[in-house]
Amino acid sequence: MSTIKVMERRAFLKYTFGAGALILGTHVESWASDADKAAFHPDVFVGIQPTGEVIIVAHRSEMGTGSKSTLPMVVADELDADWKRVRVEQAIGDEKYGSQNTDGSCSIRDFVAIMKIAGATARTMLETAAAQKWNVPAGECKAQLGYIVHAKSGKKAGFGELAAAAAKLPVPDKATLKFKPESEYRYVNKNVPNVDQLDIIEGRGTFGMDAKMPGMLVASIEHSPVYGGKMASFDAVEAKKVAGVRDVIVLDPFKPPHNFQPLGGVAVLADHTWAALQGRKKLKVEWDLGPNASYDSDRYREQLLATAKQPGKVVRNQGDVEAGFASAAKIHEASYSTPLLSHAPMETPAAVAEFKNGKVVCHAATQNPQAVQETVAGALGIDKKDVTCHVTLLGGGFGRKSKPDYVAEAALLSKKTGKPVKVVWSREDDIRNDFYHSTAGMYMKAGLDASGKPTTWLHRSAFPSIGTTFDDKAEYAMELEMGMGWNDLPYDIPNHRAENGPAKNHIRIGWLRAVANVYHAFAIHSFTDELAHLAGKDPIEYTLGLLGPGRKIEMKPVGMNYWNHNQKQSDFPVDTARMRNVIDLVAQKSGWANRKASKGHGWGFAAHRSFLTYVAVVTEVEVDDRGRLTIPNMHIAVDAGQTYNRDRVISQFEGAATFGTSIAMMSEISVKDGKVQQSNFHNYQVARMPESPRNTHIHLINSKELAAGVGEPGVPPVPPSIANAIFAATGKRVRDLPMRKTKLV
């Protein structure tokens, strides 16, 4: 799985290691092609300076999940380094690190094993170096907080003193490595603050918006108000009169499919941000709006709902659904819909880039610095190896900052001006020209037996696919979208079919925190609640009945593989025992059995597996006589496998409670005549403190299973838990998001 080598100092040029440093490069072979295996591409670095300072490279982006700190903590713990003497360095974009695309809730899952190996290897080499120095058995030397200690003789040497000797030793075979038991961890799961926390609290953290280069211009760019529109003409006379404005430059439109290309438009470049924004206001641009100028999102949503009522492409089929419906005692059907959403991270897209001598250096708030390299290289016609991407802190990402169109804009403008250029998207640019979370229509149908339990289940969805990013003709969902809660519903129902209908796209669609799980979970878990009430059963007991006994289910979709977040089902099976476990826990912790709804006060439940993690939510809502909703309590029970930074895991689920509340209650992007109707936080609403759950209670299972996802899986069950609580409180079944559009009294 991995090889580790001692590195030459010059191979680690970015950092100034002194002579006599021990530097280890770790290579995870599973990422390399066969042809590549002969070469050594170190993915992860651990370096020990002669001074004793330990440098650990963080190759994943920090946008609030804590992965920049957590992975190095695992290294430091295995090494038994003194965290106070550890410096975490953010990696530049480079394929040698393996994937740096910080999305999909996989930083810990995919990289924790290699971090343990890296730390244990360095420790073992230092212990061996000490043993040779003191002429004692290596097994008697132990690392302890930055030192190697020989207890019998009382000898002690700092890591720095031993680094030069350790660097000359052969790298131990990983099969011989001994790993620490969890009980000996000093940092893992011990509530150690993130490495950037103090800087952030004191206002010193450097985000993409804060990055600068000497002599840079700041650019504000007018993009087409309609997706795919092209600039017809522009008048920059007034814009150029604004003090501080230096230039107005046209950027070519993208060529379909849009991928991560810049949209194209007209850029106003100025000495500082305010001048660029003022110049932009004076710019007059006429657009040829193109074929998407008739796009109307309300009408489109109706079309999606109509499509979902028609037979679609089958993506899962068990038993005989037609026969099941024919023999059912009762049929229940319902349709659900969800709108387009914008990511709206607090930091709008921003990056600074300089093109010089055929090469680009940039500083960007990006979730994916390797995509920056590829996108910038593609836009400028240079080799991606000639693009150096420094990763800043991200002021939120949620998937938006996986797509580096804004970084390529900065690089293109630098090439055109011969100066470094910082591109700053205004909030209006961000809301109107996002890669939107898809709008979806879903049709649900259940055939019930006399007791109200389904013998037959059919669900169909229709939504424009993320696949349109890469193939503008795509009309059906990708395997990964179907694998997000649609063809993997673990209900124990003999006749079971999942389908997906076609949807042509008219806007940029992208992935937003939890992606397709969001609308799938809303439909499935709202519908399950409907069936429970129809049957006169308690929704949690009813759901447990649908899940059936605890067991591992092998998913067998039709026409595609089961995505399972790119993991083998043998490693990460769909396990109803784990789902039942989180449901039992949330029921117990929330006092579910004693929670009786009354007028204007109700409790709702939903449970969903996504990103290989099992999450159950119980939400309490109060609806006052004016229909105003508050959420006094939300309980979230989680089995995310083993955790490595318990407090940060808890904080991600706290955050998901708020993010899910925004989606459930208020957020919506609507489009008329091809133009996004929202522009800023007054009309693109997100949850503020009073609207957010007042008390969020996270109940984390102390799981020994493999580490699974954390950043995203909290979100999907939140909206249906709120919808189900609203039904309990008011008798109103809200089937279309956002719920603020439905009068609750």
Add this chain to the structure above:
Amino acid sequence: MVQLKVNGVTRKFEGDPEMPLLWYLRDMLEMTGTKYGCGMGLCGACTVHVDGKAVRSCQTTMANAAGKSVVTIEGLKGQHPLQKAWMAASVPQCGYCQSGQIMQAASLLKEHAKPTDAQIDEAMQGNICRCGTYGRIRSAIKTAAGVKA
């Protein structure tokens, strides 16, 4: 010409008096702790104190700030009880909004040394956090104020 004090230091500004204080702080003084989030006074990321009260620096022109004393997150120097409470509670996730949250909360505590939940809601509802750290913000404010969680 506009003259003002920023974190105790007297500054002179000769540019457009309509420039928001936000961009003066960020682009002219290179004090980037104060953040841009919306440019319309809707999100609170740019909150600073002008003569001791929380204002949105994106809505405060340089002309408005003339003769006034401005304090930014940098001016708290890490010594404010809220900053210590923020550290202890590990409030930030991405951290981008937190300068504004802290400056808003600092203004709240000047007005209400022992704020109630309703006063916290009222004072903090203009500050958006997309990561959803509101629960920890509330509890850190209470810790700093010495009131029960």
